[in-house]
Amino acid sequence: MIFTISEQVLAHASFFSLFFATFIYWGRFIHINNKTLNISGKIGMIIAYFCITGFLLTRWISSKHFPLSNLYESSMFLSWSLTLIHLILENRSRNNWLGIITAPSAMFAHGFATLGIPKEMQESLYLVPALQSHWLMMHVTTMILSYATLLCGSLSAIALLIITATKRENFPTMNYINLLFGLWIFKDYFELLKSNVHESRKVSSFTNFRKWQLIQELDNWSYRIISFGFPLLTIGILSGAVWANESWGSYWNWDPKETWALITWLIFAIYLHTRMIRGWHSKESAIIASLGFFIIWICYLGVNLLARGLHSYGWIFLK
The missing domain is CATH 1.20.120 (Four Helix Bundle (Hemerythrin (Met), subunit A))
Known part of the structure; x- marks a missing residue:
């Protein structure tokens, strides 16, 4: 109690x-x-x-x-x-x-x-025999930490794409984002806009420079965070394979969870490959990382809640 x-x-x-x-x-x-x-x-x-x-x-x-x-x-x-x-x-x-x-x-x-x-x-229950293993802490902890890290890196990439899109004049709706960005940069943004044309141009130039600077920061941190999360994901998948062999007698069973974990790994492997080998930066690599954001949620939640498999513990199919 x-x-x-x-x-x-x-x-x-x-x-x-x-x-x-x-x-x-x-x-x-x-x-x-x-x-x-x-x-x-x-x-x-x-x-x-x-x-x-x-x-x-x-x-x-x-x-x-x-x-x-x-x-x-x-x-x-x-x-x-x-x-x-x-x-x-x-x-x-x-x-x-x-x-x-x-x-x-x-x-x-x-x-x-x-x-x-x-x-x-939400209630705590006794572990089923397959989960009564020392690999529970190793595998699941590493996987969740990798998800959290990769999500942060992917969200940084999504923010990069949003800021990059505000530079395109053919999107009128982006004016609201530009306004928010201006408020973020200047506490007295409205006062500066009310000043003469010269001052307004100075505000616009500084805003564009700050956007470019923030894009570089987001690109750098997105790459560094994903570079840290990818080895965690790799270790998590390998430890899961060893645990699966102990519990089910096979390293890989093409369970939906395993398949989507492999897809997640491939997406971020492509991201790192294009960064390090092809030299992609900013928008190009951010698109791949943004795709990884949705793949992670499919792997973590979608498979567990919708698919039948060895890793499923959702309630949709239990009703």
């Missing part, structure tokens, strides 16, 4: 911390130079990280196995991984835009776990 209450308190506290951090980071679009907002957003992510860590530890103690045995626990671990990646990258890069990507990602993963999954699937 105590463990159950503790889990609920920690889960709710971490979700509201992530919601608060997301609100703060997106609020910095307007007040980018506000130091109070910068500190508040970071504190919100730190609180969320420790609350989710406490939740996972409590779950581990109460269930007596590592909390990665079902979709609920893996989604919470995905949210924890995203907050961890955020704290590491924010400390290393000290940039102002990272939380715009990582905070809502962690919040949505957490929200799906707590609000989207039926209550009966």
Whole structure:
């Protein structure tokens, strides 16, 4: 009973911390130079990280196995991984835009776990014989960490494509994005636009330069993050193959989960190949990374919820 209450308190506290951090980071679009907002957003992510860590530890103690045995626990671990990646990258890069990507990602993963999954699937159950293995922690942990890392890199690539698209004048709807970007760059953007033509041109030139600078930053960090996540994905697939051989007598069974994991690996292998061998940068490589974003969600959720297989634990086919 105590463990159950503790889990609920920690889960709710971490979700509201992530919601608060997301609100703060997106609020910095307007007040980018506000130091109070910068500190508040970071504190919100730190609180969320420790609350989710406490939740996972409590779950581990109460269930007596590592909390990665079902979709609920893996989604919470995905949210924890995203907050961890955020704290590491924010400390290393000290940039102002990272939380715009990582905070809502962690919040949505957490929200799906707590609000989207039926209550009966959130309960901790005894492990089936196939999961009673030391490979559970090795394989699933590595896979979820690779998903979180690759998602951050892919979202950076998507942001790059959005900013690049704002330069194209044949998209009138992009004016709203340009306005938001202008607000992000200048706190007094409206006042500068009301000034003379010369000042307006200076604003436009600086905005274009800042866009180019941000595109370079996003491209660089997307590549670096994906370069870190790809080896994790490789290790996760190889450890899963060894575990499958122990449990089912075969390294590879062409299970839907395995097939889509291979597709995910191939997509990001192509991304890295085109970057390192072909010399692709910015928009060209970002398109491949953006495709990887959707492939990851198919591999992580779509297969589990819709397909029948050795890895399926969704509720759609159970009804």
